[in-house]
Amino acid sequence: MIISRTPVRISLFGGGTDYPAFYERHSGIVLGTTINKYTYVSVNTLSEFFEHNIRIGYSKTELVKKPEEIVHPSIRECLLHKNISGNLDIHIFSDLPAKTGLGSSSSFTVGFLNALYALEGTKTSKQQLATEACHVEQKLIKENVGSQDQFHAAYGGFNIIEFSPNHINVRPVIISLEKLQLLENSLMIFYTGLTRFASDVVKEQIDKTKTKSNDSYLLQMRDMVKTAEAIISTSSEDDMIKDLGLLLDESWQLKKQLSSKISNEEIDESYNKAKKAGAYGGKLCGAGSGGFLAILAPDNKKTEIRENLKNLLEVDFKFENQGSTIIYMKD
Numbered sequence: 001m002i003i004s005r006t007p008v009r010i011s012l013f014g015g016g017t018d019y020p021a022f023y024e025r026h027s028g029i030v031l032g033t034t035i036n037k038y039t040y041v042s043v044n045t046l047s048e049f050f051e052h053n054i055r056i057g058y059s060k061t062e063l064v065k066k067p068e069e070i071v072h073p074s075i076r077e078c079l080l081h082k083n084i085s086g087n088l089d090i091h092i093f094s095d096l097p098a099k100t101g102l103g104s105s106s107s108f109t110v111g112f113l114n115a116l117y118a119l120e121g122t123k124t125s126k127q128q129l130a131t132e133a134c135h136v137e138q139k140l141i142k143e144n145v146g147s148q149d150q151f152h153a154a155y156g157g158f159n160i161i162e163f164s165p166n167h168i169n170v171r172p173v174i175i176s177l178e179k180l181q182l183l184e185n186s187l188m189i190f191y192t193g194l195t196r197f198a199s200d201v202v203k204e205q206i207d208k209t210k211t212k213s214n215d216s217y218l219l220q221m222r223d224m225v226k227t228a229e230a231i232i233s234t235s236s237e238d239d240m241i242k243d244l245g246l247l248l249d250e251s252w253q254l255k256k257q258l259s260s261k262i263s264n265e266e267i268d269e270s271y272n273k274a275k276k277a278g279a280y281g282g283k284l285c286g287a288g289s290g291g292f293l294a295i296l297a298p299d300n301k302k303t304e305i306r307e308n309l310k311n312l313l314e315v316d317f318k319f320e321n322q323g324s325t326i327i328y329m330k331d
Helices: 073-082 104-119 126-140 148-155 177-186 203-210 215-234 237-255 265-276 299-308
Strands: 002-013 028-045 054-057 061-064 088-094 158-163 168-172 187-191 281-284 292-296 313-315 325-329
Touching (some): 002 104, 002 148, 002 237, 002 292, 028 104, 073 104, 073 126, 088 104, 104 126, 104 148, 126 168, 177 237, 187 299, 215 237, 237 292, 265 292, 265 299
Parallel strands (some): 054 088
Antiparallel strands (some): 002 028, 002 325, 028 158, 054 061, 158 168, 187 292, 187 313, 281 292
């Protein structure tokens, strides 16, 4: 049996510039971090006593004879991509709900590919895992997804990811341990209770990106990554959270211009409540329309923010820096 553990991520700046429709014309760049909430994938060899050759357990159960019959798109296409045909028992477990803007779909794809390589007895690089996950999701499944989630999931950590037509590069954000802990302590995440398929939500955004209608917004959002990196490097600890929070608020206002489906009345109300309670800024994680609301706030305003958002569930989390790993392997 093989078990992989792969983190989800919080994208802070530059989201939208990681779509091929943008970075194949301009370079793209994002800044974000993975957190200690994970997708677990177990892969075991299925005995030959069953009528089916592949058993899959997630929110539903699938019993099939060959990969082409699998409904779950990522499992089906990963198996076909790897030319693996059967006698498999596959199960998925997650710390957080799916379709909530933290990149859980790509976390699964990366983790499943990692487990399949381990099943073959092959160790592969994080770059290869992320690149193959992008290929599976964008080319084989043909989902409307960007390219940052796969690289965050594979690499882990607090990173800047740079996109160009021919290469995607991951580099760590240079930050002191004290500032990193301060950022972790200043970031709050609340679950809106709304779920959605990112591929559906982002279709309007991608269509507008292809027609270059969003370029002015995306170019500004791209520049904010370098601004954020400069703030982290040069600001004092006292100023860093405020400066990043105000920049995050500015970025969120720009992001809402990318598509009419980014936000809604309920999300705007929650965000405004957090701001009134003293939050510097924030954003909705992921494609939009639901999922998790990330807020940057000073420590002395957290209690009031929690009170104003008491109808939402707050997520307790820490940053993580391992990325996708094999945590169990036994015959």
